[in-house]
Amino acid sequence: MSAHAHEHHISTPLQLWAVGLALTFLTVVTVVVSMFVPIPAPFDIITALSIALIKAFLVAAFFMNLYWDVKFNAMLLIGAVLFFILMVCVTLLDTMYRVEVVPSF
Amino acid sequence: MANSSASHPAYLQHHFVDSDQQFDAAKMGMWVFLVNEILFFGGLFCAYIVFRAWYPELFTEAATKLNTVWGAVNTVVLIGSSLTVAMAIRSAQKNQTKGLRINLLITIVLACVFMVIKAFEYEHKFHEGIFPGAYYTYEGIEHEMAPVFFSVYYMLTGVHALHVLVGIGLMVWIYIRAGRNEFSSEYYTPVEITGLYWHLVDLIWIFLFPLLYLIE
Numbered sequence: 001m002s003a004h005a006h007e008h009h010i011s012t013p014l015q016l017w018a019v020g021l022a023l024t025f026l027t028v029v030t031v032v033v034s035m036f037v038p039i040p041a042p043f044d045i046i047t048a049l050s051i052a053l054i055k056a057f058l059v060a061a062f063f064m065n066l067y068w069d070v071k072f073n074a075m076l077l078i079g080a081v082l083f084f085i086l087m088v089c090v091t092l093l094d095t096m097y098r099v100e101v102v103p104s105f
Numbered sequence: 106m107a108n109s110s111a112s113h114p115a116y117l118q119h120h121f122v123d124s125d126q127q128f129d130a131a132k133m134g135m136w137v138f139l140v141n142e143i144l145f146f147g148g149l150f151c152a153y154i155v156f157r158a159w160y161p162e163l164f165t166e167a168a169t170k171l172n173t174v175w176g177a178v179n180t181v182v183l184i185g186s187s188l189t190v191a192m193a194i195r196s197a198q199k200n201q202t203k204g205l206r207i208n209l210l211i212t213i214v215l216a217c218v219f220m221v222i223k224a225f226e227y228e229h230k231f232h233e234g235i236f237p238g239a240y241y242t243y244e245g246i247e248h249e250m251a252p253v254f255f256s257v258y259y260m261l262t263g264v265h266a267l268h269v270l271v272g273i274g275l276m277v278w279i280y281i282r283a284g285r286n287e288f289s290s291e292y293y294t295p296v297e298i299t300g301l302y303w304h305l306v307d308l309i310w311i312f313l314f315p316l317l318y319l320i321e
Contacts, residue, residue, distance in 0.1 A: 073136045
């Protein structure tokens with residue numbers, strides 16, 4: 001491996017500001033949608049979380065530089081998310097199928 | 106070893122082959138820590154999901170006690186601080202110590218603004234008797250499980266706020282070290298690593314905000 005096998009990526013101010021403004025814009029969109037657009041029950045959460053996921057992708061890819069980084073770090077993040085989903089699913093398998101929600105509650 | 110000492114920078118630990126290897130190892134170590142952080146918050150998010158699945162009407166009713174406007178303002182404040190951290194890293198990569206310090210300073214100020222807003226939100230709730238768990242005395246919410254929602258709220262936002270405080274401490278530390286001219290385009294690992302931590306704090310809030318404040 002040579003001394004500079006890969007140069008570190010340096011984002012331009014324009015790129016960073018574009019990401020920052022996109023994140024702010026998406027925040028405004030979520031708030032406006034939740035306040036003024038009546039969306040029926042499960043889809044309001046789905047809409048809000050979809051926007052949150054887009055924001056999370058922007059932060060991870062362009063602020064945390066995963067887009068230009070070695071793929072191993074992105075794999076760690078994806079792995080963490082997958083294990084989180086696994087934890088939630090296994091927990092819900094218990095909590096959603098109880099006769100009594102919480103005994104003694 | 107004699108011939109290598111001439112090209113051996115002060116910041117390079119002797120057990121690494123070169124600066125690149127040291128940088129990549131440090132960064133990967135931080136990502137492993139962030140995995141741990143995600144799963145740590147994941148436990149709390151899991152509690153949120155379980156209780157929301159059990160008592161959906163409780164979440165709809167209790168969330169009206171949270172101020173959407175202040176939550177949104179805090180979201181924008183954290184996004185702004187993430188932007189300045191990214192700019193700080195860019196400054197370090199460009200050998201601009203002054204820009205690095207200014208961006209870190211703005212980040213610290215924004216983080217403090219976030220904490221002040223959060224403190225006012227908490228204060229307002231405490232004033233009404235909205236405390237976590239057994240200390241809950243507020244009577245404005247019909248649902249008998251109302252304390253459960255606020256226990257989840259205080260745990261999620263409280264642990265997040267603790268992370269913000271730690272972040273402020275780290276940023277002050279980086280700011281002081283930058284003042285001693287310890288960072289350059291050749292060595293800015295602590296700036297990069299602290300930045301990763303700060304972006305994760307922002308990431309967690311990106312999910313906390315719609316999940317707690319935007320329930321209709």
